[in-house]
Amino acid sequence: MVKMGFLSLVAVLCCAHLAYGEIHSMKYFYTATSGIQTFPEFVTVLLVDGQPASYYDSNIRRETPRQDWMKNAVDADYWDRGTQISIGDEQSYKANIDIAKQRFNQTGGMHSVQNMYGCQWDDETHVIDGYDQNGYDGEDFVTLDLKNLRYIATTPESQLTVNKWNSNPGQLAYDKQYYTQICIEWLKKYVEYGSSTLGKKVAPEVSLLQKGPEVACHATGFHPDAVMITWKKDGVEVDDDVDVGETLPNEDGTFQKRSVLTISPKERTKTQYSCEVTHKSGLIEKILDEAELKTITPGSGQAPVGIIIGAFLGFLALIALIGGAVWYKRRNPGNGFVAAKTGENSSRSSDEA
Structure with missing residues (x-):
C-alpha cells in the first residue's frame, strides 16, 4: 500500500x-x-x-x-x-x-x-x-x-x-x-x-522570493483551490531541483501554494527562468529577474522560503x-469508537473493533 x-x-x-x-x-x-x-x-x-x-x-x-x-x-x-x-x-x-x-x-x-x-x-x-x-x-x-x-x-x-x-x-x-x-x-x-x-473566482497574487540558492514562486489569495505552479528554463519545463509545496488554506477562505527552485545566482545569469501559475482565473507568468525577486534576509521577520504558510489554520x-500523515479509528465505546458525523449532526453506525 x-x-x-x-x-x-x-x-x-x-x-x-x-x-x-x-x-x-x-x-x-x-x-x-x-x-x-x-x-x-x-x-x-x-x-x-x-x-x-x-x-x-x-x-x-x-x-x-x-x-x-x-x-x-x-x-x-x-x-x-x-x-x-x-x-x-x-x-x-x-x-x-x-x-x-x-x-x-x-x-x-x-x-x-x-x-x-x-x-x-x-x-x-x-x-x-x-x-x-x-x-x-x-x-x-x-x-x-x-x-x-x-x-x-x-x-x-x-x-x-x-x-x-x-x-x-x-x-x-x-x-x-x-x-x-x-x-x-x-x-x-x-x-x-x-x-x-465556494463558487467565487479570485486570481492569485504571485511573488518570487529568494533565500540563498532557493527561489520560491509563491501564489496566494486565490480561489478555488486548484492551482498549478510550473518552473521553466528558456520556455522548457523544469523538474529537477524543484520542490512543490501543498495547497494550504488562508483564514479568509482563499488558498496559497509555493514551488521552490534551487538554483545558483550564476546559473540564473546564463538562462532565463520563469514561473507560470495556472489557475481557473487565468495564467500568470513571472520572469526570474532582479526586478521581480524579493530577498528574504535572516532576522527580517519574513517567513523563510521553506515555511511560507502565512495564516495557516491552527488545526x-x-x-x-504531530505527524498527522495518516489516521486511526476504532468503533465501540470503551473499546475504540468514533461517532463520525454524516451531516445534520448525525452519527455513522459503528461495530466492535
Whole structure:
C-alpha cells in the first residue's frame, strides 16, 4: 500500500479538478493527542471544498461555524447537537489512545489517533468517490478500499480490527451507502448553501522570493483551490531541483501554494527562468529577474522560503506538527469508537473493533 501524507492527500483531493473539471469534496478530520501539552487533546474539523465549515476542540468545547454561509444555513440547534456529539467523540478518542497504546505495548510518551473520511463529486461527469483513512502515531493503520468494499490492514496490530470489520456485511453495506449516497447528498447540500462563497473566482497574487540558492514562486489569495505552479528554463519545463509545496488554506477562505527552485545566482545569469501559475482565473507568468525577486534576509521577520504558510489554520498546523500523515479509528465505546458525523449532526453506525 502506498502511504500518502495528510497534506499530499489534501492536494490530490482538492486539486484534481484542474484537469478533470469541478470536483467538490467534503472531508472530516478527527485528531486526538496525549502527552502534547501545547495542543488541544481533541480536534474535529469539517472541510467543504477545502474550506473549514465547522470546528470543535477540547479547549473551547463547542461546535462552531467557520463560514458565514454555514452559520446562516442551519438553525441554532444544529450547533447544540453537534457540540454534544463532539463531546462524546472526544471521550471515545481519548479511550482510543489508551487502547492503541496497549496494542502496541506502549506506556508514556506523545501519541496521536486520527481519522480522515469523506467523499467527492464531479459536477460535470457525476463521478463520485469516498475515502476513509485511519492512523496511529503518524503511521497508516486501516484504510477503506471502497471499490472492493473492504478495509485494509497496514500493520499486524490492525489485522484484528480489519478482520472484524470485513466480517460484518451489515456494516460494510452501510459504509457503501454512506460514502456513495448519504455523504454525497450532504456534500451537495453544503455546496448549495455556500455557493456564493465556494463558487467565487479570485486570481492569485504571485511573488518570487529568494533565500540563498532557493527561489520560491509563491501564489496566494486565490480561489478555488486548484492551482498549478510550473518552473521553466528558456520556455522548457523544469523538474529537477524543484520542490512543490501543498495547497494550504488562508483564514479568509482563499488558498496559497509555493514551488521552490534551487538554483545558483550564476546559473540564473546564463538562462532565463520563469514561473507560470495556472489557475481557473487565468495564467500568470513571472520572469526570474532582479526586478521581480524579493530577498528574504535572516532576522527580517519574513517567513523563510521553506515555511511560507502565512495564516495557516491552527488545526492544520496541529496535524502537521504531530505527524498527522495518516489516521486511526476504532468503533465501540470503551473499546475504540468514533461517532463520525454524516451531516445534520448525525452519527455513522459503528461495530466492535
